[in-house]
Amino acid sequence: MVLPRVFIDLVPRYEKMDEQDRKAGWTVTVSGPGIAAQYELDRREVSCDGVVRGVPARRGGMPADDLGDLLSRLATKSCLDGEVQHYGRWLFDCLLGLETWASVRQALDVVAVKGVELALRWPPDEAELHQLSWEAMHDGRNALAGHPDLLVAISRVVPAGPDEPPSITRPPKVLFAVGGSLDEDTIRPGAMFMGLLKAFEMDGYCSSKAVQGVTIDSLAWHCKQFQPDIVHIVAHGEVVDGEGLLQLADRDPVGVDSLMPALTAGGAPLAVVLSACQSGGPGLTGGKLVDASPLAAELVARGIPIVSAVAGAVSEPACRLYTKQLVEAVYRGVPVVEAAAKGRRAALQQSGSSSTQLDWAMPALFVGEELSSSFRPVDAAAAGRLVDIAKRLRLSEPPVFIGRNAIMGLLDDLFEYESSSSRLGTIAAVRDASIKGLGGTRLLREIGFQLLLRGHLPVLLGPFDTEPPAGLRDVVVEILLALEDLARQFDVSLTSLRTLSADPRFEPCGEVSEEALAALTPEDRGDRVLDNLAAFRESAGSLDPVRTKSRLAADLDAFAEVMSTAGDPFSKDTRVVVLADEVHRWGALEPLLQILGRTGRDGLGTAKRPAPVIFTASSREHDGARVKAFSESYDGKPGYAFPELDVLTIKEAVVGFQWVLLHPWKKNKPEYRQVYAAKADVSSEVLDAMFHLLGGRPVAVKRELYDLANALRVNETFVANDDEQAWDNYLRLHP
Secondary structure, X not given: OOOOEEEEEEEEEEEEEOOEEEEEEEEEEEEEOOEEEEEEEEEEEEEEOOEEXXXXXXXOOOOHHHHHHHHHHHHOOOOOOOHHHHHHHHHHHHHOHHHHHHHHHHOHHHHHHOEEEEEEEOOXXXXXXXXXXXXXXXXXXXXXHHOOOOEEEEEEEEOOOOOOOOOXXXXXXXXXXXXXXOOOOOOHHHHXXXXXXXXXXXXXXXXXXXXXXXXXXXXXXXXXXXXXXEEEXXXXXXXXXXXXXXXOOOOOOEOHHHHHHHHOEOEOOOEEEEEOOOOOOOOEEOOEEOOOOOHHHHHHHOOOOEEEEEOOOOOHHHHHHHHHHHHHHHHOOOOHHHHHHHHHHHHHHHOOOOOOOOHHHOEEEEEEOOOOOOOOOEOXXXXXXXXXXXXXXOOOOOOOOOOOHHHHOOHHHHHOOOOHHHOOOEEEEEEOOOOOOOOHHHHHHHHHHHHHHOOOEEEEEOOOOOOOOOOHHHHHHHHHHHHHHHHHHHOOOOOOOHHHHHOOOOOOOOOOOHHHHHHOOHHHHHHHHHHHHHHHHHOOOOOOHHHHHHHHHHHHXXXXXXXXXXXXXXXXXXXXXEEEOOHHHOOOHHHHHHHHHHHHHHEOOOOOOOEOEEEEEEXXXXXXXXXXXXXXXHOOOOOEEOOEOOOOOHHHHHHHHHHHHHOOOOOOOHHHHOEEEEOXXXXXXXXXXXXXXXXXXXXXXXXXXXXXXXXXXXXXXEEEEOHHHHHHHHHHHOO
């Protein structure tokens, strides 16, 4: 469905007073398919908590004192019952009125799709218009955002702006940048949004990267390295001397002149999301409203096609439902303005205080005027294919992945193209104790999932429940079997099996040269590859590590080259990455470590095309002594990193366990269907104490976490909601 767009243009008009031009009001023009209306909207001044503000004068009149008092109560969230509707009706009468609204509803295009986009457009520096929550418009019977017969999208169109970008053909990459720490009380709402994002990532809706304590320089670095499609910034916001600013981890706040070079360091992102006060509206300077463009509008005007911002605080349930419906709709290929409308409708229906609170109306969508109503950020069919493959490879599975920030932060160093001196070839997540229950296998799956979404080829070796690789021969066969699986999933050819020649006594089952394999049909080629790998595994004798490594590197290089032309997200930078689970249990550990000790930054690949290795291990159990000796020998040397695989830190646990609780994953039991969230007034100290009881063990998500969450609900520290049931109920009433 493409919503017909109805423009509501406001152009300021002035009159002479004391030989100076004074704003008298605005000329309102409503235009769209079969719709044309124009009228004058006067300006008046009201006192709001002692601050004089210019606002539109509702046609039909409204006492200035009443309006000023209403705006004051809205700002302090102390509205009386029904005043939010009263405010919404005032906004509605300013821009539309019943007669024009009837014309919009009766337009043939609107009737045909049962929906409409109201595109608000005025000069970027019209602070007196930006200060109002137009998304709260109410026709006297319904908030437009929750109209029972019509899906109403409200967008803020910025004159000029960039051309419409192409749709993304893979799960979008999202950079989540936090100006402080995720466990700060003031940042907590943004941290919960990140939890939703991780849930979307698990479902394959996006690939994300989170960084905390970000400065303007580190923001630029991460944008350059990660090349995100969407950048979500959580920070404190303010307006100083008419300029919208964000307080990152830098000493001084930064504005659009600093933000734009950072955000576009890896190319202009498709969208920016601002979770920051006053990012969607103007501010006060010296007690007066300043004629200035909101930071969101400035970013659009400078070249960001879509910016989502907030004009005020949003409650956790409203934010959660708005975000869920928005992201899911975008990923399904729904146009962005329609997706935002569905998100707002979800937030409104969940709000238990819509007559006294405006939180559901706070998110505002700013778009460039070249962005059409039909623009779809994501090509759902193309993006879905990659996600389906990830699930078949068992790289993506519930619940939400949590913690391990230090280990996940090393992934960028595997592909440091500009400086080979800092590139990593081996990452060993090791613990000098048992690693049972610490989520090592899940860690490798998550790494593999992230790498696949970023255009690399994960080869997961394990878990091996009964028979881990006994020798080097088993290891290389497992790697080549994984490549054959990838080739089959992506419908490409695996034609390089040079590794088989590492055993000079092995007699292939049929010709296995690249030319011979390429000449076969896909079915025959797959059969020949599998037959030869089975025979190679059963051959007697050990393999020479040096001879084997060079041939294996050639096979990995050849397959990465084939995949480099397989389309987005793969490219010339595509690499094979080997992920090995619990290598301390492998009989093949000695020759594997012997190879890795010689290859440094290249892993199992070549200097031209490295193939990094990431493994988990205990240095205490089974052959752990060999792991310990390897880590002690190579720790600190170029190409190697040895992060500890330990229990979660308290910060990781508090944030991560709350992320899991935001996304139900065992829906067959009532207690697992609930979404649990801490009440807004619960301190970080209380949360630390509660989640400390789980001992930092990721395995606690299976049961202990939900026992704790239910106890916290009973003592009214947490609240619980069944989001899916609430939304299903709404859809039944509003099909």
